[in-house]
Amino acid sequence: MADMNKMSLRVMRYNPERDDAPRMQGYDVPWDPSTSFLDALSYIKDTLDPSLSFRSSCRMAICGSCGVMINGVPKLACKTFLRDYPEGAAVEAMANFPVERDLVVDLTHFLEYIQTLKPYILGNQRRPEEGPNSQTPEQLAAFRKFSMCINCGLCYAACPQFGLNSGFLGPAALTLAQRYNLDSRDFGKAERMPHINKEKGGVWACTFVGYCSEVCPKHVDPASALQQCKVESALDFAAAVLNCTKKKEAGHGKQT
Template sequence: MQVIFKIWRQNQNTVPHFQSYQLEVDPGMTILDCLHQIKWEQDGSVAFRRNCRNTICGSCGMRINGRSALACKENVGSELTRLNQIAHQATALAVNPGASSQPVMTIAPLGNMPVIKDLVVDMKSFWNHLSAVDPYVSSAARHISEREFLQTPEARSQLDQTGNCILCGACYSECNAREVNPEFVGPHALAKAYRLVADSRDQQREQRLEAYNQKDQGVWACTRCFYCNSVCPMEVAPLDQISKIKQQILDRKDAQSSRWIRHRKVLIHLVKQGGWVDERRFGLQVVSNSFRDLRGLMSLGPLGLRMLVRGKFPLGFEPSQGTPVVRSLIEAVEALEDQPS
């Protein structure tokens, strides 16, 4: 079949543009196969990274039709199926119903990193943020020669999911928290961080949790958008690992520790009480810390006045009819979390 590949072309610090290449392809060909064909047969100047071609090294991460993925894993047939599903949804919503009949593949570099050339990005920030979480086991056994540090199969199994990360950059590319906050270490780093928290050999768990309990760099900067989970080619589920770190921090801290910890604890408490959030109490308890934080209390004033003027300030609160069910669900989850893993 004939497919048009629109490839992002850019030299460092220049304005990018897309260049089109037409290929005769088989549905089973991977995107990386197609890029090789373009480079070897049509334009040798196209730049991209690749190595193993077997979903192991993570080198060929790029945005394929708007989604960060591995070029060696995605093939033409599956991508066309995905694009057709999107087109059908757009047609149903009357959005751009007159699409081109010839298939088009759009290939762009990973996001949140500057472009060096075409599909090759500078991953310095990616590696620096990984280094910031100190992703190495801290154990006295490392300093004792000729000694094994054994783990039970159960303890080792806690590391399986995070150990699958191949550092391809897909999650980092799609992270909107990283996009607005360059200090945020990113989902890849925090997934690796949880691996150390869960490792029975590591002797710095408490120090690590303190380091990860940061507003701008640590777990609380995550916006929980789920993009990292959706694009991870190895099913590491970085958001799930970030949530596990948060829970360990919450288990060790009270509501007076910080506003973001108070936010989480008050939210759960109010939902258990009323089935949903009483916004009046939520603002006072979180932002003003139940009138302990005068600056926080004063910051609520302008917002409260605007809401009153526009008739949007809730004067009362009516609990949900399903409050007992919601409470029982939350308590069931809390009981599961309290069980030893």
């Protein structure tokens, strides 16, 4: 370790018991081409400053815990390497979320929105003794890309609409809604559409900035899912208008 090259990192620090606002603190971290930002943060915590707080778990880009901003770009710390930042880098807490402490953010909104949209199979009456639900490769391909989400929240850190309006259901939650709406085994669309259609926090708060798809570490392409949600929402609206007209006509029929 001692003879390794050192890189200067600036890390966001915020202690809610002492600080009024986050500040940046510099650390010199030894590195080689295999050192990830998560390795660097662990080194700081283990050797330089045990008070540093950050989240992590799997260190292999599947748990989605270690999302941070690296030079202002949302990244998974475990999937981003110091070798790509020869000039050093700034590590900050994920944008658009309240900072609890150092690099730890409050994900409550994000988690509640996922729950709101019921991302699980609904209304399927098939019983276990009837065997598994079969699906054609085409039916699987329709939603497979959107099912790769690891709920890391990087797309929320990339979404200015979520930053400006924390009531927006946001990229990942709406993508999961679309993933289940597209699933041939699911019959829960009618339960999800009222949330998707909502005027303030629904899919129409999205203005297709598209940065969510750019930063997604799993290439889920949430921007695409949200545009499909908009098509569904528009069709749902048209159907509601038609049904309303039909009901009115039926109502008139009864009166006369």
